[in-house]
Amino acid sequence: MSASDAAQSGTTGVDDKPIETLETVVVRFCGDSGDGMQLVGTQFTNVSAVFGNDVSTLPDFPAEIRAPAGSLAGVSGYQLCFSSGEIYTPGDAVDTLVAMNPAALKTNVGDLKRGGTLIVNEDAFDKSSLSKAHYDRNPLSADNADLAAFRKHSVPMTRLTRDAVDGLGLSQREADRCKNFFALGLVMWLYDRDRKPTEDWITSKFARNPTIAEANLRALRAGYNFGFSTEAFTVHYEVAPAELPPGRYRKVTGNEAVAMGLATAAKLAGKDLFYGGYPITPASDILHELSRLKNFGVRTFQAEDEIAAATSIIGAAFGGALAVTASSGPGIALKGEAIGLGVMTELPMVIVNVQRGGPSTGLPTKTEQSDLYLCYYGRNGDCPVPIVAAQSPADCFAMAQEAMRIAVEYMTPVFLMTDGYIANGAEPWLIPKLDDLKPIVCTHPTESNGNGDGFLPYLRNERLARPWAIPGTPGLEHRLGGLEKADVTGNVSYDPDNHEHMVATRARKVANIADSIPPQEVNGPESGDLLVVSWGGTYGAVWSAVRQCQKRGLSVAHCHLRYLNPFPKNLAEIFSRYQQVLVPELNTGQLRTILRGTFLVDAVGLNKIKGKPFLITEIVDKIEEMAGRSNS
């Protein structure tokens, strides 16, 4: 902080409080839905990312749009982890918790580390708010032992914010809405962050309303200076930049990365993207993001329901577009019949499943991995569909392209699985150069393949893919549909042998995809006590846990699957090299069951079904139990 800054915000002196260096810090902001916690969380993340830390975030919205102010149901939280090392999760336990009201304190304090820093807005602890949070007495009162384990700072944020904006002519309500920036400023001081990016953001965001901009800037600075100048805070911290691969970075959420990955796939294939979707949490943002890309030739269609969304992309794919739909649990369940039609007509399309807590409507705003069965098996008949899964927010960019590549190369619907955790979570993303990306080859025949016998829409190539002939091409007129088709001619066929042949061919075509994907990598010893197998958004927690255990000398390796159907060809061989297999999943053991059925491997599960990601320690404990056990 420069001296002029300090002067500007009305304080004097130099920041002479001691500064300690930390490697990794977890901060969580929480407050009422109306308190702007997502905003300040995002700002803190951006500032840290721009500074060069590795970051990982976990927003946690309430299920209600705006639950009653002050209620437990209305608490909104934003957790982020920033580090000078490589990190893969937003952190197990919180170092610094900011709680803007009693409800937020109550629902979040359990995640704060012993000895952690607790910052509360004491002005919000009035009788009515306490009772809304079901507190019998004020937890901040001096004689309360519950919070004794923490470095507690009760800060009169409301009052100090009002003071800071005094004279700007704001209504009290307007003034009070600035207090999130006060909190942000305070935490920024605590971790020695540069305020500038946020100040710039405020200035440009509120350009049309300079008074509000000024008020927020003042609140931010007041918070910063509060830390700087009051006695309460005796020390602050710095977290050095991480050593990330060089290049230009930005922060990206999984949903953003899916949208950009799809748009990129279209560009790489030289085609237009068609997106047919129906809003559903947590997939809607993919629709929102793509809707803005009109000048990229992206056509988005908000259908009347998920069935129309899924069938609209079948029509678009028939027309030659790169066609995509996205949804979550209930919506994916509704698409099953249509996806079967996609399989029968052998048209390329991608179905993104942003998984959430189930069954039924379940826990719409929470994360889970419980739709693997649905994607594998949720269609009538023998109806195989390739499945890929992204492992982190940034990985969604790569896997979206990969899903589209497979769809086009093999003429088949493809599932791309993500989940609420990586869809809404963010991490730094090394911005790619278009030229460095793998092209997607996509051709439409213009001439008949039938040797005078007319066009043969089911005459296959070496991959068993059929030709993607599109309307508008003279001479290739043909009909597709959901009845069984004769191979080669594509005519409707009730022939028993043809049916058996076609069922086998569709299965073989999907199995062939294994030829086009990288062999499975394993991180850790080539053989040993324990192989931990994971998929999807648990990558970060599982890899962090395995790494920890490896450092402690346990004989454990990690195998993270991004390709779920077909599996990489070397997977069976990998299994044979370890004595035990552990499959941690945020479900009752869906991948585990599939692996057992496919490879007859006696895999053990670690299953968490709480609508929340794994903590690293939960996995570490299980690894120690298993790798320890086999050692003894």
Next chain:
Amino acid sequence: MSASDAAQSGTTGVDDKPIETLETVVVRFCGDSGDGMQLVGTQFTNVSAVFGNDVSTLPDFPAEIRAPAGSLAGVSGYQLCFSSGEIYTPGDAVDTLVAMNPAALKTNVGDLKRGGTLIVNEDAFDKSSLSKAHYDRNPLSADNADLAAFRKHSVPMTRLTRDAVDGLGLSQREADRCKNFFALGLVMWLYDRDRKPTEDWITSKFARNPTIAEANLRALRAGYNFGFSTEAFTVHYEVAPAELPPGRYRKVTGNEAVAMGLATAAKLAGKDLFYGGYPITPASDILHELSRLKNFGVRTFQAEDEIAAATSIIGAAFGGALAVTASSGPGIALKGEAIGLGVMTELPMVIVNVQRGGPSTGLPTKTEQSDLYLCYYGRNGDCPVPIVAAQSPADCFAMAQEAMRIAVEYMTPVFLMTDGYIANGAEPWLIPKLDDLKPIVCTHPTESNGNGDGFLPYLRNERLARPWAIPGTPGLEHRLGGLEKADVTGNVSYDPDNHEHMVATRARKVANIADSIPPQEVNGPESGDLLVVSWGGTYGAVWSAVRQCQKRGLSVAHCHLRYLNPFPKNLAEIFSRYQQVLVPELNTGQLRTILRGTFLVDAVGLNKIKGKPFLITEIVDKIEEMAGRSNS
């Protein structure tokens, strides 16, 4: 045949042709869709059943309503097997084939045994019909070696029928429509069947049109007498009655038995049945059958689609009805989301899946077992649903009741799986007495269980079932829905631990059903080389094959699963007693994969995906290969 009968039909003399005794005979009638083959097949079956044979049938309709006359696509067939022993399938190969036109001959002759009897209507082999059947030349011509392997009888059926009805004043078209009865009469003579039941049927069926009745009677007798009097047929056969368990029998198809089983379950539970459905082949007949049972208090609702059908039964179940829906492949796929709601709200209901060839629209009129994955797994989230499967047409009656019993006792949706083969196929059914059937206990609370705390809709009993309180009961007002519910209170809950608890509880509840089902039976040696595991409509073929192999001294046992989720408790133990496990299925190996994943048993598959049931020999061959192999 009495002398007066013979006199009546204008022939003289006594039937002095030699008669041979056979144990089992397979007859197939085939002709154009308009030729009335289903009718004569059914008549022959009825006559044989009434006579006391064991019977089993396989109707085979064309996919088209009325394909062009004479076309290959328009051939309709009806195969039946009748026997003095116990039989379980309509037979692998045909002893006597009746082909009414060239197209029927072409598509069916391949199934006729070498040395079998072939009866064709030679009048139908004119140029135009031959070309419609894509015959270059008349296959009946004397110099055609193709048919040399059979005892071929070219009969001028059209002409003889016209002659028989001459004088009744029928139009030629009307006259020609009687020729199916000519064919029936001829085959009746061949197998020494009693014409009386059919004659009675004709008389009463055409009571309003005595001329037509008379014409059909004359045609029937003319056919009979043709066999009796012409030189062509040198021998005829008799098949003695079977030794079936004593009692009164009728013939029943699977769809009829499902409908009666459901109505019976309602009666046993003392409740009304509600059926919500949408027509689809081959499930529609369940709707048709139930629609007629208005005076049984059965309410049928033809919904606007399968989703409405499935959700309507949820509403009806909430209201306290015994609620059922039925569909096939594509329709079942559409019901997934709704069934998830049934799981979450823990309401009793039965979903009947009459499987057909898939994927997608597939082969609507053909049979298959390829929806097991869909029923097991086709819902978002961890969403277990109990599954039972009927093994034969008559077994549908028992399993429909069993599905409903489980639904009500455990408060859960239950799948009842059948398939096109047993749905349309028929077999003798020992008519039960109501008093002999197991009652279904079904209660609705009338008083609160909450100790003054209001009603607790998710307070469970020892089976983990929640109480089925229904609207109209004062004081028990409560709300159900698809969001995760707090156990006991049933309030919406986003609590992580509650969610994990509820996912586990729903799974445990389904697992508990194993307490209420019989232990798995095995037919054959207690241990040995090979265990053959089957499910659903393949029972007959598999059991026949295993029995044959057992008779030949192979060490093979048969385990037919009627309970698929949960499996009987002793199944793992059974697997451990055999060296190999074979799972024959009409799919790519769905049960096999589930068994492998569940029991880590290296089961081998015998998979046929031709839209047709297994032949006994196909299974015998595989058993011999495997049981032989392990011996060597």
Next chain:
Amino acid sequence: MSTDVSLPVLTAKDFASDQEIRWCPRCGDYSILAQVKKVLPTLGIPKENFVCVSGIGCSSRFPYYLDTYGFHGIHGRAPAIATGLKIARPDLQVWVITGDGDGLSIGGNHLMHAIRRNVDLKIILFNNQIYGLTKGQYSPTSPIGKRTKSTPFGSVANPLSPLSVAIGCEATFVARSVDVDIKHLTTVLERAAHHKGVAFVEVYQDCNVFNSGAFEFASKKDSKADHCIYLEHGKPLIFGNNRDKGVRLGGDGLPQVVSLDEVAEDDLIFHDEKARDPSLAFLLGRMRYPDLPEPMGVFRSVERPSYDELLCRQLEEVTEKSGPGDLEKLFNSGDTWEVK
């Protein structure tokens, strides 16, 4: 002397559940809930005989806040759930709560068929012209050009009129009201509750967060009378704060606004909610603000036996004709034979 068997007198409070209400502050849903709670106790129906069924959406959380039997369904399927319930239990009074997305987007087909079958349901569609629960995408009733999260450059989809759809699907009762127009809404809900057969009510509902003020024209105390016509059966179409304007049918067969100074009341359109033919109701449904004053109230209310009633009648008739079902007779129908 007749014994008094009247029901216990219930009040709105008896219909409030113990669940915390979780709509946004100032959401129009609160007012609709309050009016429903007011109307239910007046209907002379025991509390336990009400069932409230909904789909998914902010509006569809409604059943949780009513202390009746309730069912929070899946998105769009409430009319189908309710149809099954009503067919199985014709003795219950079944209300359906749905939104413009729930009822007209994903659930349009079920709504259409519940209406055309005339199932005895009270269907209340909360039209806020937006998807609330999923945080602000456009809905089938959003006007063209509307900018939302999914239409950042404005919607290009022509909206539906819920009333036209309902009337086009053979509705027997169709009405419209506004969330904050407390008295009017109460009357309309009462009318719906008393209708035998399907009652379809569109309620203009303010989504304070994602589409605030969409229905200001119809909710502002001082100006709504200038923008709306409050329909009354048998009465001419008169409106305006001073009731000085009317609507008559022009030569082109279309409604036009006239001044009562110039045109006699007798020449105005007279509202006939009982017209056998729905064409007049359809015409009124097409009058939209700001082009014309927008009608509020009951557009159509005709009698026709309900689906559930006809089904019950058919069950009775068949039973009367064929006798009550006898299972063993059913088993033994057709050809049977004895094995000894």
Next chain:
Amino acid sequence: MSTDVSLPVLTAKDFASDQEIRWCPRCGDYSILAQVKKVLPTLGIPKENFVCVSGIGCSSRFPYYLDTYGFHGIHGRAPAIATGLKIARPDLQVWVITGDGDGLSIGGNHLMHAIRRNVDLKIILFNNQIYGLTKGQYSPTSPIGKRTKSTPFGSVANPLSPLSVAIGCEATFVARSVDVDIKHLTTVLERAAHHKGVAFVEVYQDCNVFNSGAFEFASKKDSKADHCIYLEHGKPLIFGNNRDKGVRLGGDGLPQVVSLDEVAEDDLIFHDEKARDPSLAFLLGRMRYPDLPEPMGVFRSVERPSYDELLCRQLEEVTEKSGPGDLEKLFNSGDTWEVK
């Protein structure tokens, strides 16, 4: 001198596929197929630019018999498949073939939304008032009391009028014809093909096997003119074999039949297919035989930009304003930072 770049002249035969037709003898579908094959070559559109999309049902086998690009979908979803296709490929002319079950039962919602969005599709609904392919269950257009396999004691469900539904859903083009009325059907199909936006055509189609003769009143050569009114834009509603009867609007706002001997032509209803307000078209759609002569032909034909056109326009506008999309610029938007 201008060069002749005209298309090769096609005939109906060019549109016949090599597939054997598998409808029942005397099914009404044959005639509709023949007329479509006649109309397509007259439209000046290259054959490869037609796509015919259908659902499931007897009628939905239609695409197999046309030698254009074709798509036999799943039950009820043809309008959604076609919408996706048309949005992705606005250069194609897309026809949708559906049945009364496919289009109005399971597919009602997609039909409704395709119509209200005004997607440029030609939707032909074959109404035979029955489910053909599944062998004879009642459909949403079957009359009340109809005995079918699923309603052995008669249907208790009130039927839909496809035209009322379409008009209630904001259709821009609505017409009706009869399978065997060859000339009339051809004209109606031509009109539909030329309409820009969604064209909805109901065709009365005889299911010879399961519902034979349902539309005899409108197909019998000698009597149909007495039972039907053939609509002509701008012309009065006159009908009858001798064209001696007319229809006027009664005092109750409803149509009534009058004799032309007694009433002047000028007092009859004049058909205005271009009326901005759909109420008149709705009214005509409610006229049903035998109560009234049943109108045939084009009920409504108004211009409104289609969904696909508006979407294309929006794409162009945004591109004009913001420049063609630059992916790397998109990647680099928002806060970025450099790691060295």
